[in-house]
Amino acid sequence: MPKISSKGKNMPESPIRKLVPYAEQAKKNGTKVYHLNIGQPDIKTPEVALNAVKNADIKVLEYARSEGSETYREKLTSYYKKHNISVSAQDIIVTTGGSEALLFTLGSICDAGDEVIIPEPFYANYNGFSTANGIKVIPIISSINDDFALPPIEDFEKLITPKTKAILICNPGNPTGYLYSEEEINQLKTLVLKHDIFLISDEVYREFVYDGVKHNSIMTVEGLENNAVIIDSVSKRYSMCGARIGCIVSKNKDLIQTTLKFAQARLSPPTYALIASEAALETTDTYFIEVNEEYLKRRNTLIQELKKIPNVKVSVPKGAFYCIVELPVKDADHFAQWMLEKFEDKGETVMVAPASGFYSTPGSGKNQIRIAYVLNRESLVRAVELIGLALKKYQA
The missing domain is CATH 3.40.640.10 (Type I PLP-dependent aspartate aminotransferase-like (Major domain))
Structure with missing residues (x-):
């Protein structure tokens, strides 16, 4: 069997995409998945x-x-x-x-x-x-x-x-x-x-x-x-x-x-x-003003809802459309996969990006996730509610 390079073996998996197979299986099982894992805006292209x-x-x-x-x-x-x-x-x-x-x-x-x-x-x-x-x-x-x-x-x-x-x-x-x-x-x-x-x-x-x-x-x-x-x-x-x-x-x-x-x-x-x-490049400044206002509202909604969950710590972002959230779990990778494989509420679950993949120091970020607030505010509220419900069940 021909060998793969050491470089290839050392190439890290994407924490943003590695759980996609589990999300796709959840969808095949009839579960709606709220995607908070990837920075794919739902804003219309100009x-x-x-x-x-x-x-x-x-x-x-x-x-x-x-x-x-x-x-x-x-x-x-x-x-x-x-x-x-x-x-x-x-x-x-x-x-x-x-x-x-x-x-x-x-x-x-x-x-x-x-x-x-x-x-x-x-x-x-x-x-x-x-x-x-x-x-x-x-x-x-x-x-x-x-x-x-x-x-x-x-x-x-x-x-x-x-x-x-x-x-x-x-x-x-x-x-x-x-x-x-x-x-x-x-x-x-x-x-x-x-x-x-x-x-x-x-x-x-x-x-x-x-x-x-x-x-x-x-x-x-x-x-x-x-x-x-x-x-x-x-x-x-x-x-x-x-x-x-x-x-x-x-x-x-x-x-x-x-x-x-x-x-x-x-x-x-x-x-x-x-x-x-x-x-x-011909896009008017109005486009950016409106988009910025929308992301600000989404950020505020996300932070407000996350703070309702006990023992959750969240950083408040000043830019982009991501935030890091610290959860009361030992292994956020396992929790994120578990939500896709084992958890649903009213036929819905949520996909997040485990934050350990955003660190290169071993063991860092194990209890953190990254959330991309690229969904509308109603969906964000429901997605955070699902995370809160999942945490209760996961810890039980």
Whole structure:
């Protein structure tokens, strides 16, 4: 029997998707499943994007440019300018989703055995991307007690070695919803400049911030021009997860030239998705105002309902549409699977993402789950009610 690579064996399962077979079986058994496990918005994709694809007069579906069309990248610069980010089209490489953007970035700055420091819990695929590149994730744990704020900067410095190539953050955070302050970003700036390493910021949830707090992009910080890299995507912003269009943004010319070689090797991003993404940039500000207001209402509803369940601790997110919830159970993985296999109330159950998969420190997050509040408020209320009922039965 031919052997599988060690890299392949070490590739982690997705905590977001690994329970899908159990959810599908529950549905086959006639049970309705409320999906709180995945960040798939139910918000409608802007019509302007969908119409651009429907009305595209294409006789031959050709390759796109490896770095993305110049017209799209030029329009992206106007989008970023609205957010006080001054970049040129030459500072942007268009990718097949934010996932590919991070893969290309890590592949461009790290060799096998190099290290990237990441505050945890973090987006689970950061582990997968690092494994695929032979990179070692160095976690630094944050706490639900302060809503997963940036750990003390001196703790970061203790972890820096000659193999450290970057610090990676998600802002606003997935899975925590934490929004880094200007002071925290400046602390990271000082550190990465001192050690001459990269600061990578996954900013795909930039539009989704609440409570009057502003988003602080690393690309607005003076002095970080050669160290800052933004990972971005249209997936959540325009509710276009299936388009698979993202980008790398950096003023570091060597990095951009290197990531372009990765882009050339995979040929090009998908043409129809590029057409939709370019058109999506015409979306009015009203769309984002309405979407933001809706997510704020959903967040408030979710937190309000969760606080009704005894012995449950929940962090209050300031951005994105996720939150981490600490449950009175020893093993949230088992509980999440049990809800799909053994629990139902009036023919309904709920699917959540066990939070242990968002940590790389062994044993961390075992009693936590991540909830994506991408359902309407009525469904959120019922889903949380189901979690409360399940906890009573599970503990009995």
